[in-house]
Amino acid sequence: MNLLYSEIEEDLRASVRAVLTDHCPPSAVLARLESDSPCDMDLWRILVELGVTGLHVPEDRGGQGASLRETAVVMEELGRFVAPVPFLGSTVLATTALLACDSDLVGSLASGTTTGALAVPLTAAPGSPFPATVSASADGLLTGRVTSVVDARAASLLVVPVAGPALYAVRADAPGVTVTEVVSLDMTRRIADVSLASTPGVVIASGDQATAAVEAALRAGAGLLASEQVGIAETCLEQTVRHVKDRHQFGRAIGSFQAIKHRLADLWLELVCARATARHAADALTRQADDADVAVALAQSECADLAVHAAEEAVQLHGGIGMTWEHPAHLSLKRAKVNQLALGTPGEHRMTLGHMVHLLMDIPSRR
Amino acid sequence: MTHSGHIRDRVRELLAAHDPGSTDRLEFLRARFDAGLAWVHYPVGLGGLAAPRELQQVVDAELDEAGAPDNDPLRIGIGLGMAAPTILTYGTEEQKSRFLRPLWTGEEVWCQLFSEPGAGSDLAALGTRAVRDGDDWVVTGQKVWTSSAHTARWAILLARTDPDLPKHQGITYFVCDMTAPGVEVRPLRQITGEAEFNEVFLTDVRIPDAHRLGAVGEGWKVARTTLMNERVAIGGAAIPREGGMIGIVADTWRQHPELRTPELHARLVKLWARAEALRLTGVRLRQQLAAGAPGPEGSGMKLAFARLAQDISGFEVELMGEAGLRYDDWTLCRPDQVDFTGRGPGYRYLRAKGNSIEGGTSEILRNIIAERVLGLPSEPRSDTGPWKDLPR
Numbered sequence: 016m017n018l019l020y021s022e023i024e025e026d027l028r029a030s031v032r033a034v035l036t037d038h039c040p041p042s043a044v045l046a047r048l049e050s051d052s053p054c055d056m057d058l059w060r061i062l063v064e065l066g067v068t069g070l071h072v073p074e075d076r077g078g079q080g081a082s083l084r085e086t087a088v089v090m091e092e093l094g095r096f097v098a099p100v101p102f103l104g105s106t107v108l109a110t111t112a113l114l115a116c117d118s119d120l121v122g123s124l125a126s127g128t129t130t131g132a133l134a135v136p137l138t139a140a141p142g143s144p145f146p147a148t149v150s151a152s153a154d155g156l157l158t159g160r161v162t163s164v165v166d167a168r169a170a171s172l173l174v175v176p177v178a179g180p181a182l183y184a185v186r187a188d189a190p191g192v193t194v195t196e197v198v199s200l201d202m203t204r205r206i207a208d209v210s211l212a213s214t215p216g217v218v219i220a221s222g223d224q225a226t227a228a229v230e231a232a233l234r235a236g237a238g239l240l241a242s243e244q245v246g247i248a249e250t251c252l253e254q255t256v257r258h259v260k261d262r263h264q265f266g267r268a269i270g271s272f273q274a275i276k277h278r279l280a281d282l283w284l285e286l287v288c289a290r291a292t293a294r295h296a297a298d299a300l301t302r303q304a305d306d307a308d309v310a311v312a313l314a315q316s317e318c319a320d321l322a323v324h325a326a327e328e329a330v331q332l333h334g335g336i337g338m339t340w341e342h343p344a345h346l347s348l349k350r351a352k353v354n355q356l357a358l359g360t361p362g363e364h365r366m367t368l369g370h371m372v373h374l375l376m377d378i379p380s381r382r
Numbered sequence: 383m384t385h386s387g388h389i390r391d392r393v394r395e396l397l398a399a400h401d402p403g404s405t406d407r408l409e410f411l412r413a414r415f416d417a418g419l420a421w422v423h424y425p426v427g428l429g430g431l432a433a434p435r436e437l438q439q440v441v442d443a444e445l446d447e448a449g450a451p452d453n454d455p456l457r458i459g460i461g462l463g464m465a466a467p468t469i470l471t472y473g474t475e476e477q478k479s480r481f482l483r484p485l486w487t488g489e490e491v492w493c494q495l496f497s498e499p500g501a502g503s504d505l506a507a508l509g510t511r512a513v514r515d516g517d518d519w520v521v522t523g524q525k526v527w528t529s530s531a532h533t534a535r536w537a538i539l540l541a542r543t544d545p546d547l548p549k550h551q552g553i554t555y556f557v558c559d560m561t562a563p564g565v566e567v568r569p570l571r572q573i574t575g576e577a578e579f580n581e582v583f584l585t586d587v588r589i590p591d592a593h594r595l596g597a598v599g600e601g602w603k604v605a606r607t608t609l610m611n612e613r614v615a616i617g618g619a620a621i622p623r624e625g626g627m628i629g630i631v632a633d634t635w636r637q638h639p640e641l642r643t644p645e646l647h648a649r650l651v652k653l654w655a656r657a658e659a660l661r662l663t664g665v666r667l668r669q670q671l672a673a674g675a676p677g678p679e680g681s682g683m684k685l686a687f688a689r690l691a692q693d694i695s696g697f698e699v700e701l702m703g704e705a706g707l708r709y710d711d712w713t714l715c716r717p718d719q720v721d722f723t724g725r726g727p728g729y730r731y732l733r734a735k736g737n738s739i740e741g742g743t744s745e746i747l748r749n750i751i752a753e754r755v756l757g758l759p760s761e762p763r764s765d766t767g768p769w770k771d772l773p774r
Binding site for chain 2: 272
């Protein structure tokens with residue numbers, strides 16, 4: 016078990032952060048909020064050139080041959096900047112599903128020539144039943160509807176779970192496909208409802224392999240989302256610390272009041288503990304450890320609430336400024352709050368966790 | 383260069399010359415000290431070999447395997463964790479050779495005379511006076527929360543030698559003989575019923591100047607060495623999953639399905655997750671130390687541990703149902719060391735309340751994190767003038 020960041024991972028972080036500092040300042044994210052192009056595809060292309068879309072894809076399948084540990088570091092950085100790019104939907108969820116299906120399509124996602132999305136509701140948790148809202152006709156045409164699909168509008172390739180179970184690859188411009196963007200709480204990472212009406216697709220997995228592929232994607236997604244949540248919390252804490260050092264009331268920096276500094280000390284401590292769980296999850300997923308499921312559930316239990324807490328503290332401790340549209344604190348708040356629901360709520364993950372570590376709720380019948 | 387092979391040879395020589403099976407315990411411990419295997423990172427001649435600290439694990443494992451007695455470290459924790467590093471750093475050659483050997487073997491127990499009724503979190507405000515009289519100092523004052531005072535031969539003591547200076551500057555650090563005339567120890571009963579601590583009254587106690595540690599007026603600087611070591615000691619060792627108090631509660635849950643409710647279940651799993659997260663944080667901290675890059679994370683461990691211990695033990699009493707209405711034993715006793723696992727849930731609940739007070743309150747630890755880790759400004763001070771003029 017290695018819970019640290021390697022030198023290579025720190026170098027990767029530095030490269031990604033440099034790109035995001037230049038191309039993804041809060042002003043740019045704010046300006047894009049109500050525009051017609053919610054994803055920053057220029058930024059996405061720069062990240063693709065950096066190679067971050069293929070980190071956990073083996074080299075012989077068109078990727079970088081690194082691991083989910085490195086992908087997790089990218090998630091941390093994207094979380095810090097609340098970057099509006101389809102990394103979660105394409106690089107984490109769709110790519111992991113395709114990897115588990117031995118599909119050749121994974122190469123195009125790894126290289127960034129294609130952007131994908133996994134057609135499941137963003138609230139789907141690891142361990143939940145295989146989604147079966149789309150069905151295939153006898154001649155292989157797909158019909159059905161999947162709501163709340165993350166990064167769907169940016170995707171040209173949809174990976175669609177179909178009753179059976181099976182997994183299909185569907186081109187977003189195929190006949191009968193409708194992607195309807197909804198008004199999302201997190202406007203930097205939007206969701207859309209996807210409808211298919213007698214749409215042609217290609218089977219890429221069926222039976223147990225399809226189930227396992229969706230499960231692998233949800234598990235990796237939940238595990239790596241913890242790293243994004245750590246990134247969000249870290250940036251909220253840093254910005255808030257900077258603010259309370261600078262902001263003066265009653266003739267002194269407000270950060271000198273214990274009422275404020277104790278809250279920030281507590282938040283720092285929560286972050287320290289949550290980071291250990293996020294690293295543990297990324298590491299366990301990479302090693303395909305026996306307790307990877309425990310590690311993921313634990314990380315979501317700790318990191319999802321941490322990010323919300325950090326963002327809420329940021330809004331509160333910035334005072335009236337934190338309540339304004341022009342200050343970026345609400346970007347983190349909205350991302351953190353949506354992440355709390357994404358890929359399983361902390362409560363759902365704890366239910367799973369309790370089961371896995373034999374802390375059962377059921378009361379065995381007594382003789 | 384001392385390496386693990388060399389250390390193993392020394393252990394073998396010790397065992398050959400002093401068979402643990404037939405050697406008197408104290409005789410063995412003294413021989414171990416003299417062989418430099420007590421604390422290998424200490425200097426040669428003072429129980430060590432000037433070797434890297436990590437090699438101690440090699441020694442301990444080999445001696446444990448050979449069935450050798452240990453020095454009962456929990457019983458003499460204050461001596462080992464606080465007095466010894468301070469004596470090593472600031473003691474004279476005479477002090478080091480007089481005190482360290484019986485301290486380590488446990489022949490002489492140590493206690494700490496720091497806190498006072500009027501100086502707790504604000505330790506530097508302490509008012510116990512030491513006045514010079516020839517080759518001696520005459521000490522008068524009251525100390526409190528003193529573990530082991532009733533078994534101790536020696537104490538590390540902070541006293542005010544110059545009340546005209548600002549509070550941090552007029553303090554001097556001494557070694558006090560607990561058997562000297564004028565030292566009176568009274569048990570101080572806690573909310574658990576036991577008396578782990580004592581009050582210590584000092585009335586015209588004479589301490590020879592040769593028992594001063596560090597220069598006159600430098601006591602605060604010396605004390606910082608002691609306190610730093612206290613927090614490191616409390617920070618905790620590696621434990622397996624469910625190794626701490628959460629394991630006791632989890633076992634109760636598994637063995638008593640009749641106690642289960644959905645609401646308790648949700649809280650239990652949440653506590654389990656927090657305990658596991660804190661355990662992993664400790665693992666990560668040790669990995670950072672091993673990689674030679676200690677982070678500031680260590681300063682938060684005690685704070686997190688205190689809160690978790692209180693939440694788990696509070697939960698446990700609730701979980702127990704009717705049994706939670708009972709207490710194992712209120713009899714006044716004076717334990718050598720804290721025993722969290724050997725007692726009942728009620729005891730754990732009450733004793734854990736001390737975790738956020740002893741060794742730095744959680745409020746002071748939050749100040750330390752906020753100011754030293756996050757770099758936030760301190761509260762404006764109103765206590766910078768001469769000590770004697772401070773309101774109290």
